[in-house]
Amino acid sequence: MTFQNTLEFAKLLDSQDQLYKYQDEFIFPRIKGEKVIYFTGNSLGLQPKRSKAYVDEVMNDWANLAVEGHFYSEKPWWDYHERFANPLSKIVGALPSEVTVMNTLTVNLHLLMVSFYRPTKTRYKIICEEKAFPSDQYMFQSQVHFHGYKPEEAIVEIKRREGEHNIRLEDVLAKIEEVGEELALVLIGGVNYYTGQVFDMKTITAAGHKAGAYVGWDLAHAAGNVKLELHDWKVDFAAWCSYKYMNSGPGNASGCFVHEIHHNNPELPRFAGWWGHNKERRFKMEQTFDPIHGADGWQISNLPILSLAPYLASIELFDEIGMDALISKRDKITSYLEFVLKEIDKEVYSTFEIITPANPSERASQLSVLLHGEGRGLFDYLMKHGVITDWREPNVIRLAPVPLYTSFKDIYRFGQILKAGILR
Numbered sequence: 001m002t003f004q005n006t007l008e009f010a011k012l013l014d015s016q017d018q019l020y021k022y023q024d025e026f027i028f029p030r031i032k033g034e035k036v037i038y039f040t041g042n043s044l045g046l047q048p049k050r051s052k053a054y055v056d057e058v059m060n061d062w063a064n065l066a067v068e069g070h071f072y073s074e075k076p077w078w079d080y081h082e083r084f085a086n087p088l089s090k091i092v093g094a095l096p097s098e099v100t101v102m103n104t105l106t107v108n109l110h111l112l113m114v115s116f117y118r119p120t121k122t123r124y125k126i127i128c129e130e131k132a133f134p135s136d137q138y139m140f141q142s143q144v145h146f147h148g149y150k151p152e153e154a155i156v157e158i159k160r161r162e163g164e165h166n167i168r169l170e171d172v173l174a175k176i177e178e179v180g181e182e183l184a185l186v187l188i189g190g191v192n193y194y195t196g197q198v199f200d201m202k203t204i205t206a207a208g209h210k211a212g213a214y215v216g217w218d219l220a221h222a223a224g225n226v227k228l229e230l231h232d233w234k235v236d237f238a239a240w241c242s243y244k245y246m247n248s249g250p251g252n253a254s255g256c257f258v259h260e261i262h263h264n265n266p267e268l269p270r271f272a273g274w275w276g277h278n279k280e281r282r283f284k285m286e287q288t289f290d291p292i293h294g295a296d297g298w299q300i301s302n303l304p305i306l307s308l309a310p311y312l313a314s315i316e317l318f319d320e321i322g323m324d325a326l327i328s329k330r331d332k333i334t335s336y337l338e339f340v341l342k343e344i345d346k347e348v349y350s351t352f353e354i355i356t357p358a359n360p361s362e363r364a365s366q367l368s369v370l371l372h373g374e375g376r377g378l379f380d381y382l383m384k385h386g387v388i389t390d391w392r393e394p395n396v397i398r399l400a401p402v403p404l405y406t407s408f409k410d411i412y413r414f415g416q417i418l419k420a421g422i423l424r
């Protein structure tokens, strides 16, 4: 399709968009009475209107039933999390028994590393991406310290080539082969938070396994954003936060995946708690831990129901729409944003550069723009004029046109505001 940078054309695209109506499911902040153009759903998704009723339901059950709510509320709390298994499994391409919700992302990755990072004298290295999200870097460093290694000997970063913004698949595969028998674990962000690059998770997982390592994925920027087939790709484990593309609310619960081949493996150590114990026997208060056969067996504590409530509301919205419809709009609206950026760039002779891969199979809902010759002033101008983006040092703004609630008209309007901002 040949795009045009006009209001009429943006409206035409909106009229063809089957997801257009879903904007009304969300609450947008307003600046001077007007809804903002929200490009930071890759950091914190907007609040779905239906979330409040789910939270109110728990508050009411707590008020009216108190402790009895665990078993006798309409959505009993003791197995509330099980309502996520079906819809979540569809989002990440898993069996329902392979997914669970618990804790928060970095905590879950640590807990999963208890099972899947068990270094030996000869096989102790972790492969990750250069400039991974800082929390992941701290996690790797503290994990290798915990096992008695130094980060510089145990952590192997895959570097970008000189002058390039993204990591080449061939370099990931070469590094896996090079580290070979010393490789214990590959753990990479499925979508890089800074550039928006989507990694070829299937190929990298197979390569890690060929080298004899476990392979896990931090799916913070991937879950609810890209097509995942975690079961078929034979990924060992993964975890994600739900507050970005899944709109569950600030700091909310994480989801995790453990492949079924590991469900009945008594050799895998884990940190246990009563919520991972055989659920039929949980309240018999037995002494010996008997893990649930599934990702639920990695749970530790009983769940924060007030947090899960808005997550459930949002996940049901995803289930209604389906990942395929989301992805199809995602690709179109991201390409339209790319087109508009390039048109504005030509019009104002500016020098910004999109550092996200141009190849649609290597990107999803995010374009990161390096502002050569422009500084924070432009970012501040956008924010003041109703465009919510984020700024990442040294000079990048990230734009995530989330398909659930971004319209093509928003993209056109953004282009006009950007142009005025550059010419200010």
Ligand SMILES: Cc1ncc(COP(=O)(O)O)c(C=O)c1O
Residues within 6 Å of the ligand: 104, 105, 106, 107, 133, 135, 136, 189, 193, 218, 220, 221, 241, 251
């Ligand atoms: C790639 C990635 N990893 C880890 C985190 C940390 O998440 P949390 O604070 O929920 O542990 C984030 C986002 O904050 C992230 O984007």
Ligand SMILES: Nc1c(O)cccc1C(=O)C[C@H](N)C(=O)O
Residues within 6 Å of the ligand: 042, 043, 044, 193, 220, 251
């Ligand atoms: N969770 C966040 C927060 O509480 C404050 C500021 C930012 C965040 C984020 O999630 C950042 C996000 N992971 C990122 O990609 O930048």
